[in-house]
Amino acid sequence: MLNYIWAGLIISSFLFAIGYDIRDISGDKYRNGQPLLLELAFPEGYDSAARRVAVEIRIAPDQYASFYRTDQAPAPSYPGYLLQTKEGTQLRFAAGSKLPEPLATIGKVSSSRDGELQGLLTGFTPPGGTAGVVFEPVRFVKLNAIASAALDFAKTGAEIALGLVGVLSLFLGLLKIAEDSGIVFALVKLVRPILRPLFPEVPADHPALGMIALNLTATLFGLGNAATPFGIKAMEELQKLNKSEDTATNSMVMLMAINTAGIQLVPPVLLLALMGTQVNTLIFPILITSVLGMIVAIVAARLLGRLPGYRGSDPNRKA
Amino acid sequence: METVRDAISLLSYFVLPLILVGFPLYGLFKRVPVYESFVEGAKEGFQVAVRIIPYLVAILFAIAMFRASGAMEALTQVLNPVLGLIGFPAELLPMAIIRSLSGSGSAALVVDMINQYGQDSIFVKMASVMYGSSETTFYVIAVYFGAVGIRKTRHAVPAGLIADAAAMLIAVWTVRLLFHG
Numbered sequence: 001m002l003n004y005i006w007a008g009l010i011i012s013s014f015l016f017a018i019g020y021d022i023r024d025i026s027g028d029k030y031r032n033g034q035p036l037l038l039e040l041a042f043p044e045g046y047d048s049a050a051r052r053v054a055v056e057i058r059i060a061p062d063q064y065a066s067f068y069r070t071d072q073a074p075a076p077s078y079p080g081y082l083l084q085t086k087e088g089t090q091l092r093f094a095a096g097s098k099l100p101e102p103l104a105t106i107g108k109v110s111s112s113r114d115g116e117l118q119g120l121l122t123g124f125t126p127p128g129g130t131a132g133v134v135f136e137p138v139r140f141v142k143l144n145a146i147a148s149a150a151l152d153f154a155k156t157g158a159e160i161a162l163g164l165v166g167v168l169s170l171f172l173g174l175l176k177i178a179e180d181s182g183i184v185f186a187l188v189k190l191v192r193p194i195l196r197p198l199f200p201e202v203p204a205d206h207p208a209l210g211m212i213a214l215n216l217t218a219t220l221f222g223l224g225n226a227a228t229p230f231g232i233k234a235m236e237e238l239q240k241l242n243k244s245e246d247t248a249t250n251s252m253v254m255l256m257a258i259n260t261a262g263i264q265l266v267p268p269v270l271l272l273a274l275m276g277t278q279v280n281t282l283i284f285p286i287l288i289t290s291v292l293g294m295i296v297a298i299v300a301a302r303l304l305g306r307l308p309g310y311r312g313s314d315p316n317r318k319a
Numbered sequence: 320m321e322t323v324r325d326a327i328s329l330l331s332y333f334v335l336p337l338i339l340v341g342f343p344l345y346g347l348f349k350r351v352p353v354y355e356s357f358v359e360g361a362k363e364g365f366q367v368a369v370r371i372i373p374y375l376v377a378i379l380f381a382i383a384m385f386r387a388s389g390a391m392e393a394l395t396q397v398l399n400p401v402l403g404l405i406g407f408p409a410e411l412l413p414m415a416i417i418r419s420l421s422g423s424g425s426a427a428l429v430v431d432m433i434n435q436y437g438q439d440s441i442f443v444k445m446a447s448v449m450y451g452s453s454e455t456t457f458y459v460i461a462v463y464f465g466a467v468g469i470r471k472t473r474h475a476v477p478a479g480l481i482a483d484a485a486a487m488l489i490a491v492w493t494v495r496l497l498f499h500g
Binding site for chain 1: 331334342351356363367368377378381382389429430447455456460462470476477479483485497
């Protein structure tokens with residue numbers, strides 16, 4: 001299933017990207033090669049000998065709307081400068097200008113390393129007045145976007161994982177003490193009546209149940225940092241009971257299902273930050289929803305495990 | 320509700336210190352060489368983190384591509400008429416889709432919706448409940464199964480997605496019921 005979803009995500013993102021790009025090209029969304037008319041004013045005067053002259057750029061809103069066939073409007077004026085280059089006079093919008101679409105996209109795609117939207121001036125006669133600007137042609141925006149998103153998030157993935165090293169070490173260390181001192185075993189006895197029915201494959205005295213209990217407790221109190229190491233440790237204990245190296249057992253799927261429901265008594269810190277005291281009114285619906293969601297998760301994990309296809313792939317099935 | 324919340328959040332202040340202090344203290348009491356035990360266990364931290372990397376990269380980059388491609392908007396348009404039939408508001412569809420895919424993405428959506436509809440809006444309440452009542456399924460799958468090297472996840476993904484879909488619907492209904500939206 002994961003194979004198909006994974007491949008589906010990649011293939012569909014390619015198809016959608018190329019579809020949107022072809023639509024943009026056939027609709028000439030970016031007006032490649034055509035000059036956008038704008039008004040130039042020189043607050044510090046125009047000096048034809050200078051390589052770089054500050055300029056104030058004004059774009060008439062109706063002109064902009066009809067040129068790009070958009071309902072977005074530009075700001076009254078933008079700071080920028082003229083730059084004399086080999087190709088001719090270049091107009092550059094100052095970095096950080098709040099540009100309307102599609103100028104913002106054109107800027108992002110073609111601005112190279114400076115982060116400034118830039119284009120060549122045409123029909124410019126000093127000192128100032130109306131001129132046209134031709135931006136670099138913009139094509140296949142989405143195709144570029146999916147490629148750079150893939151690269152960015154590959155990096156993010158490694159960063160997230162490596163960022164866990166410290167917290168993982170801390171809690172795995174504490175868990176080792178808990179194991180050696182018998183806390184886990186005591187916990188197993190305590191939670192056995194509740195957890196045993198959910199994890200029938202796990203022997204009654206196995207430390208996996210204790211780890212699962214710790215994982216669920218941490219989740220319940222909104223301690224995501226601790227919940228993840230506990231969950232990983234629980235998975236490791238479950239893996240010890242697994243006859244296969246790379247195939248999930250029913251217990252592992254059950255643990256995963258309970259975790260995706262993520263029951264919390266405390267609302268997530270982020271919601272608290274965003275909603276302030278409003279969160280108080282939301283605690284109750286959040287709790288109802290996650291409890292019901294968890295019940296669905298447990299039932300789904302249990303029932304799906306009984307389907308012939310999944311039963312056949314169960315590493316612990318009795319031959 | 321207020322006092323219950325205060326009590327719980329007060330309690331949650333103590334859970335972490337209890338683990339941090341209680342475990343070594345109890346170990347000492349039981350004559351466990353606590354420092355040696357800790358270091359022995361902590362050694363694993365790096366390997367586990369490194370073991371997760373390929374799984375996390377695989378999941379994250381595919382989802383990032385999907386989001387960057389604009390497929391979400393198209394999917395929203397296709398699913399809208401269907402979901403309208405069961406009373407699922409169109410405004411929440413992006414949130415419902417992205418919740419199982421990306422934690423940071425769904426957080427960003429909550430922020431967007433607050434800016435767009437205001438904190439008091441029923442849509443923001445629904446989105447917040449969706450955010451708060453569910454975990455990022457694909458992240459959990461990558462991390463938990465990745466840590467033990469499980470590649471064949473069997474029914475984990477369908478079970479997680481069924482639960483997510485149910486939670487999204489329940490979120491809409493409970494908020495409607497409680498706030499008469």
